[in-house]
Amino acid sequence: MNKILILICGIFLLTSCGFEPLYAKKQNNNSWYFSGNFDNSVTQEMAKISIEPIAERFGQQVRNQLLDLVTPLGSPKNPQYRLYVKPANKQITQQAMRRDITATRERIRYKVSYYLEQNNKKILKGNSISFVSYNILSNPYSTTTAQKKTEEDAAKIIANDIALRLGTYFHKELYNKGSY
Numbered sequence: 001m002n003k004i005l006i007l008i009c010g011i012f013l014l015t016s017c018g019f020e021p022l023y024a025k026k027q028n029n030n031s032w033y034f035s036g037n038f039d040n041s042v043t044q045e046m047a048k049i050s051i052e053p054i055a056e057r058f059g060q061q062v063r064n065q066l067l068d069l070v071t072p073l074g075s076p077k078n079p080q081y082r083l084y085v086k087p088a089n090k091q092i093t094q095q096a097m098r099r100d101i102t103a104t105r106e107r108i109r110y111k112v113s114y115y116l117e118q119n120n121k122k123i124l125k126g127n128s129i130s131f132v133s134y135n136i137l138s139n140p141y142s143t144t145t146a147q148k149k150t151e152e153d154a155a156k157i158i159a160n161d162i163a164l165r166l167g168t169y170f171h172k173e174l175y176n177k178g179s180y
Helices: 001-016 041-044 055-070 141-177
Strands: 050-051 081-095 105-117 122-134
Touching: 041 141, 050 055, 055 081, 055 105, 055 141, 081 122, 081 141, 105 141, 122 141
Parallel strands: 050 081
Antiparallel strands: 081 105, 105 122
């Protein structure tokens, strides 16, 4: 009985929170969004973004991830938007100290700033932060491999965050214009 009551309360809370799907178009004025048809206006708008080159190896990894997420069919021939991403900083914190004051773990904070431009006017800007960590092992090769994997993971996290924010921005803009 308690499980059924919790489920019913959960459904009422979810419907009252204002949750709105990002890639599904509302088909009619009732409370159901999805009727089997997807609206791809957000992805079509995102496909008009040119992702500018980013400095440093980490920036290249972020850009490659963004290209896969934002423009999977290739760069647009006549872009309407330009996305600029700048690696802001990388902060390394040593953790789990041994008795001889050497670390056995490192935590890295990557921060990038970005902005989206249309007709030389900034329309969206923000920061994205990723926290990742790895173990410092006795084998230097293993530690180097862990560092590289951690950097790749951080690039994926940041690219996913930026792509999601772009999708949210375009969803809101298309919804406000009434074309969605």
